[in-house]
Amino acid sequence: xxxxxxxxxxxxxxxxxxxxxxxxxxxxxxxxxxxxxxxxxxxxxxxxxxxxxxxxxxxxxxxxxxxxxxxxxxxxxxxxxxxxxxxxxxxxxxxxxxxxxxxxxxxxxxxxxxxxxxxxxxxxxxxxxxxxxxxxxxxxxxxxxxxxxxxxxxxxxxxxxxxxxxxxxxxxxxxxxxxxxxxxxxxxxxxxxxxxxxxxxxxxxxxxxxxxxxxxxxxxxxxxxxxxxxxxxxxxxxxxxx
Amino acid sequence: xxxxxxxxxxxxxxxxxxxxxxxxxxxxxxxxxxxxxxxxxxxxxxxxxxxxxxxxxxxxxxxxxxxxxxxxxxxxxxxxxxxxxxxxxxxxxxxxxxxxxxxxxxxxxxxxxxxxxxxxxxxxxxxxxxxxxxxxxxxxxxxxxxxxxxxxxxxxxxxxxxxxxxxxxxxxxxxxxxxxxxxxxxxxxxxxxxxxxxxxxxxxxxxxxxxxxxxxxxxxxxxxxxxxxxxxxxxxxxxxxxxxxxxxxxxxxxxxxxxxxxxxxxxxxxxxxxxxxxxxxxxxxxxxxxxxxxxxxxxxxxxxxx
Numbered sequence: 001x002x003x004x005x006x007x008x009x010x011x012x013x014x015x016x017x018x019x020x021x022x023x024x025x026x027x028x029x030x031x032x033x034x035x036x037x038x039x040x041x042x043x044x045x046x047x048x049x050x051x052x053x054x055x056x057x058x059x060x061x062x063x064x065x066x067x068x069x070x071x072x073x074x075x076x077x078x079x080x081x082x083x084x085x086x087x088x089x090x091x092x093x094x095x096x097x098x099x100x101x102x103x104x105x106x107x108x109x110x111x112x113x114x115x116x117x118x119x120x121x122x123x124x125x126x127x128x129x130x131x132x133x134x135x136x137x138x139x140x141x142x143x144x145x146x147x148x149x150x151x152x153x154x155x156x157x158x159x160x161x162x163x164x165x166x167x168x169x170x171x172x173x174x175x176x177x178x179x180x181x182x183x184x185x186x187x188x189x190x191x192x193x194x195x196x197x198x199x200x201x202x203x204x205x206x207x208x209x210x211x212x213x214x215x216x217x218x219x220x221x222x223x224x225x226x227x228x229x230x231x232x233x234x235x236x237x238x239x240x241x242x
Numbered sequence: 243x244x245x246x247x248x249x250x251x252x253x254x255x256x257x258x259x260x261x262x263x264x265x266x267x268x269x270x271x272x273x274x275x276x277x278x279x280x281x282x283x284x285x286x287x288x289x290x291x292x293x294x295x296x297x298x299x300x301x302x303x304x305x306x307x308x309x310x311x312x313x314x315x316x317x318x319x320x321x322x323x324x325x326x327x328x329x330x331x332x333x334x335x336x337x338x339x340x341x342x343x344x345x346x347x348x349x350x351x352x353x354x355x356x357x358x359x360x361x362x363x364x365x366x367x368x369x370x371x372x373x374x375x376x377x378x379x380x381x382x383x384x385x386x387x388x389x390x391x392x393x394x395x396x397x398x399x400x401x402x403x404x405x406x407x408x409x410x411x412x413x414x415x416x417x418x419x420x421x422x423x424x425x426x427x428x429x430x431x432x433x434x435x436x437x438x439x440x441x442x443x444x445x446x447x448x449x450x451x452x453x454x455x456x457x458x459x460x461x462x463x464x465x466x467x468x469x470x471x472x473x474x475x476x477x478x479x480x481x482x483x484x485x486x487x488x489x490x491x492x493x494x495x496x497x498x499x500x501x502x503x504x505x506x507x508x509x510x511x512x513x514x515x516x517x518x519x520x521x522x523x524x525x526x527x528x529x530x531x532x533x534x535x536x537x538x539x540x541x542x543x544x545x546x547x548x
Contacts, residue, residue, distance in 0.1 A: 004478060006470050006490050009463040010498035013456060055255060055500035111415045117456045120419040152419030212256060214286025215395070215452075217375045217424035218417065224287075 012057035015119040015211055016079060017046070017203070018108065019062040020101045021072065022127035022160070027092040031128060031160055031242055034192035036089040038199035043085050049204045050082075056119065056211040060085040061108070065101035066094030076107055096129045099136035102144060102174075109149040120152045120213050120225060122206040125174050126199065128160035128242075130167050141173045151176075154206045154225050156185040158198045161242040163188065177209070179229045187230055191240040197233035205230075245383070246475050247277055249506035250484050252491040254453055256500035262286065265376075266451050266504035267297040271305050276312050279506035280304040280380040283396060283451035285424065286501075289372065295346055296339075296374030300425055303338040304380035304391075307331060312382060324438040327382070327389045332434035335378070335391075339425055343374045375426040379449045383508050388447050389438040393430055394422045395452045399468055401445040403512060407465050410437065411455070446472040446509045454491070454505060457498030468507075475509045 019039065023032060043060065050056050060082040061074030073085060105123060107113065114121070131137040144150035155176040159166050168186070175184045187202060189195035209225045216224060253264035265284030270277070282300035284293025311331065315323045347369050377394025390398050390410070395417070398410040412435070417423070423433045448468050458464040475483045491503040 004474055004486060006474065006487070007463075007466055008490075008493075009459070009466065010457040010494045011459045012497070013499060052259070053256070053500070054496065055498055111418065114418070116418065117452070118419070148416045148418045152421065212260065213420055214288075215283065215377075215420040215422050216285050216287035216289065217372060217427055218421050224420065 014115045015056050015058045016121040017060045018123045020125045021064050023064050023090045023092045024066045024096040025093050026129050032092040034195045038196040040087045042200045042203040045200050046203050046207050053211045058082040063101045063104050065097050069100035095132040098131040099133045099140040102140035114149050120210045122210050123153045123155045125157040154210045158187045160189050179227050181229050194233040246480050246509045251504040254502040255496040263294045264502050265294040266502040267301045268504045268506045269301040269305050277383045278305050278308045281449045281504045281506050283377045285375040290375040292373040296376040299342040300376045300378040303335050307335045308382045324389050328436040331391050332431040336431045344369045371426040375424045378425050387438050391434050391436045393434045397450050397455045399448040403443045403445045444510050448507045451504040453499045453501030453503040457494045472509045476511050
């Protein structure tokens with residue numbers, strides 16, 4: 001005699017991954033080429049990493065920004081599973097309207113747009129320069145910090161190029177997670193190898209970190225996900241520096 | 243009224259992978275004129291490292307307090323019990339839970355020389371209640387009323403014989419991504435949600451931790467599951483149903499929420515002769531899977547009354 005079974009309409013829980021990609025003019029040449037290569041490699045790396053977490057469905061979206069910002073993969077209302085994500089190479093030109101990219105992110109993180117029972121989303125900012133609208137940037141970050149999903153998101157950044165060419169403090173405002181050593185997860189990629197390595201590392205570590213996050217009392221500390229310390233990038237020659 | 247009572251927990255798939263225990267707990271108790279069920283979900287974050295104990299103490303505290311309130315008003319009307327659950331239960335259960343946590347903490351062996359060296363006299367200020375942090379949902383079903391109280395996430399569902407349902411879930415938009423109110427919170431007694439409903443036409447009362455609801459895309463699918471459980475319990479009996487439910491909850495966690503899953507329910511058989519459950523239960527082969535059973539620590543898990 002067979003055993004009765006309950007209806008099985010179980011679905012995986014969504015983990016939304018947002019990549020905010022700087023494609024301003026200063027990203028031209030080796031930077032944008034390395035970035036395109038890195039993200040194309042990061043997508044299968046995320047897919048492989050979450051295979052060990054079969055209850056998680058990662059949905060990947062990307063926002064590109066230069067003089068304006070717009071969806072590069074997905075849209076405000078549409079996010080495909082990462083299995084279906086394909087990276088179309090970006091080209092670089094224009095300014096650095098990071099604030100506009102964050103505004104688009106804010107819309108996507110609205111409580112009405114996000115699955116109420118999803119995992120904390122991952123937001124990875126990739127940029128090499130100063131925001132051309134600093135006041136707008138500060139205002140956008142403040143909104144992000146006050147949005148329920150903005151607060152819960154795993155937000156980290158990779159800075160690209162020479163440290164004198166970007167505002168570290170500005171980019172750090174975006175970051176809200178620390179590694180196990182207590183350092184903000186803010187990665188500095190000085191060359192192509194570091195950029196590829198850090199984008200892959202950040203994408204995988206944040207996805208796994210968000211997918212294993214557990215329930216927590218609202219009265220506790222605001223640190224909700226702790227990531228491992230970043231692994232070192234392969235050593236490259238000085239000539240490879242952006 | 244003849245009823246069936248079930249309660250069970252299974253460990254979550256993500257807990258198995260990371261070596262965590264089942265941090266949910268449940269209990270049920272059937273008295274002469276009432277039934278009490280409770281579920282609790284110990285917070286999984288590492289800062290709540292004793293939450294599986296906190297959850298167990300929560301369901302026991304709730305059962306103790308609801309029994310006391312129900313017995314105190316046994317000779318009076320249910321409206322008074324409903325008022326007492328709303329006005330007194332949160333304060334009393336928080337106090338009882340804190341007493342039990344304090345006892346547990348005081349009797350906990352010191353785990354290191356460093357802890358022993360820094361140990362101080364334990365008082366209200368030094369008990370780390372947050373380490374025991376947990377949610378709690380408790381309900382009492384009398385001959386006329388369903389009365390419930392909740393702090394933190396999880397779901398309360400009332401199914402009616404006519405197919406209608408009522409779902410009570412926390413609706414605070416600030417609580418997303420695993421953030422939840424807690425029995426260990428400083429103002430926990432003020433953060434309870436309480437309510438009551440008529441027992442007339444009741445098909446089932448279900449309390450569940452969020453690990454179950456998080457397996458489902460929408461409320462409709464969740465309700466179909468609970469309707470099927472009600473039908474299964476009526477057809478297969480309590481003991482057989484609990485075994486089937488546990489096995490399938492393990493699979494649900496593996497393919498859905500990844501979290502511990504706990505359900506406690508009071509199920510009322512359909513009254514009319516020849517009436518069948520709205521949800522068809524299909525026969526298939528079930529696999530044996532790893533299960534933890536919280537019912538061993540409960541007063542009892544099944545009963546019937548007339």
